[in-house]
Amino acid sequence: MTDFPQARDITVFQGAVTILELGDAFYDPVAAADFPETVLRFRNDRAAAEIGLDTLEDAAWLRHFGRFEPLPGSLVQPLALRYHGHQFRVYNPDIGDGRGFLFAQARDRDGRLMDLGTKGSGRTPWSRSGDGRLTLKGGVREILATEMLEALGVQTSRTLSLIETGEALERGDEPSPTRSAVLVRLSHSHIRIGTFQRLAYLRDTENMARLVDYVLVHLHGDAPGDPVKLLDTVVARTARLAASYMAAGFVHGVLNTDNITVTGESFDYGPWRFAPTWEPGFTAAYFDHAGLYAFGRQPEAIHWNTMQLAVSLRALVEAEPLIAVLDTFGDRYQAAVTDALLWRLGVTPRGGPEDRALIQAIEPALRESGIGIDRFFFDAFGGTLPDTPSFAEPRARVAPYRPRKDRAHAYWSGAPCSMLIDEVEAIWAAIDSRDDWAPLHAKVADIRAMAEALR
Numbered sequence: 001m002t003d004f005p006q007a008r009d010i011t012v013f014q015g016a017v018t019i020l021e022l023g024d025a026f027y028d029p030v031a032a033a034d035f036p037e038t039v040l041r042f043r044n045d046r047a048a049a050e051i052g053l054d055t056l057e058d059a060a061w062l063r064h065f066g067r068f069e070p071l072p073g074s075l076v077q078p079l080a081l082r083y084h085g086h087q088f089r090v091y092n093p094d095i096g097d098g099r100g101f102l103f104a105q106a107r108d109r110d111g112r113l114m115d116l117g118t119k120g121s122g123r124t125p126w127s128r129s130g131d132g133r134l135t136l137k138g139g140v141r142e143i144l145a146t147e148m149l150e151a152l153g154v155q156t157s158r159t160l161s162l163i164e165t166g167e168a169l170e171r172g173d174e175p176s177p178t179r180s181a182v183l184v185r186l187s188h189s190h191i192r193i194g195t196f197q198r199l200a201y202l203r204d205t206e207n208m209a210r211l212v213d214y215v216l217v218h219l220h221g222d223a224p225g226d227p228v229k230l231l232d233t234v235v236a237r238t239a240r241l242a243a244s245y246m247a248a249g250f251v252h253g254v255l256n257t258d259n260i261t262v263t264g265e266s267f268d269y270g271p272w273r274f275a276p277t278w279e280p281g282f283t284a285a286y287f288d289h290a291g292l293y294a295f296g297r298q299p300e301a302i303h304w305n306t307m308q309l310a311v312s313l314r315a316l317v318e319a320e321p322l323i324a325v326l327d328t329f330g331d332r333y334q335a336a337v338t339d340a341l342l343w344r345l346g347v348t349p350r351g352g353p354e355d356r357a358l359i360q361a362i363e364p365a366l367r368e369s370g371i372g373i374d375r376f377f378f379d380a381f382g383g384t385l386p387d388t389p390s391f392a393e394p395r396a397r398v399a400p401y402r403p404r405k406d407r408a409h410a411y412w413s414g415a416p417c418s419m420l421i422d423e424v425e426a427i428w429a430a431i432d433s434r435d436d437w438a439p440l441h442a443k444v445a446d447i448r449a450m451a452e453a454l455r
Helices: 018-022 045-051 058-065 136-151 193-201 205-219 227-248 295-313 319-326 329-345 353-369 373-380 389-398 421-434 438-454
Strands: 014-016 027-029 039-043 079-081 085-087 090-092 102-107 113-119 158-169 178-187
Touching (some): 058 158, 113 136, 136 227, 136 438, 205 295, 227 329, 295 319, 329 373, 353 389
Antiparallel strands (some): 039 158, 102 113, 113 178
């Protein structure tokens, strides 16, 4: 259940309440659900160590992350954040934190502001007809997604805690009744593009300016007062996010503006999938009939979302400098996806057009060959590409490259670590049918071994 031996109490936790600077126009104080039971299923002491909570005993862990007893020096009451968003490109002004809230803030060991947010913690003013709950299966899936993405170099929220809560939930997309859970994630921020959209919708320029300053100072480490600088940083970070998704073979599934944070971190995992092969049309959400958020369209989708941030910032600044920043997304994405794919390929970049030419040769070869993404990068790490006709050009282009790391780690003597849907379902089936958590913990261990081999 735990990653490391436990000690007795919090030692270096530094709580924060920075979000309160924004004022009560940005959130609603709420209370957590009173769950019938709290059973600890997963605690991420590696992530907890970054904010001084890895020494917390299990009983205290359950009080804080199952009953939401306030953490010292942090928020005295959870806050449901207000935001709007485009959902599959349809604007929705009736959303916000409907089954989660901001439970606490803290400083990590580098002094960075971190949010502890929840999923499945109960109803809020923004729940609409929902029950505010999370299925246990959804929580298990989020553990797997965040662990795998972190290992593959994606800037992502981390699953800090998963606690089973003893309720029977009715859901239309999985066999019901099904088990319930509450999840806590650790991330740099929960401020979304949709947070800005809400203020633009309300024509609230005073709070828009306040939000710009909050993000610049506390999340980007910049001076306040420059909306163009804010957009520039968001474009840079989200271009890297899009690139890292592609290199990981990951499909988020629901890249709405309320799911894109201004820190460029990936978060909120619903119908995600890892693509088996390099198929641009591969989708994760069964309801994405038009393929809006298909694997190959994710850079376009994220770029479109940054455009909506620019539209919102028009309340404070003229269009021309915002448009000039938006126009940099393509070049930034191309540079970032080149770096990300070379990193996963395990070679040292040479710089300039050679790197891009290599990537441009690899992508069509992957499509043509139909080779599994995980298999390809496992075998090719260090620059050894398949000896097949489809890889003739990329094999010639990779020849001058040096490996960035040797293959001495034990991971390379086994099989590639993957996270395809059949594996996810098998892990859940073991839990659902016989309450066997061993496959989940074994998978997390395998993922972390891969991460060590890649780092």
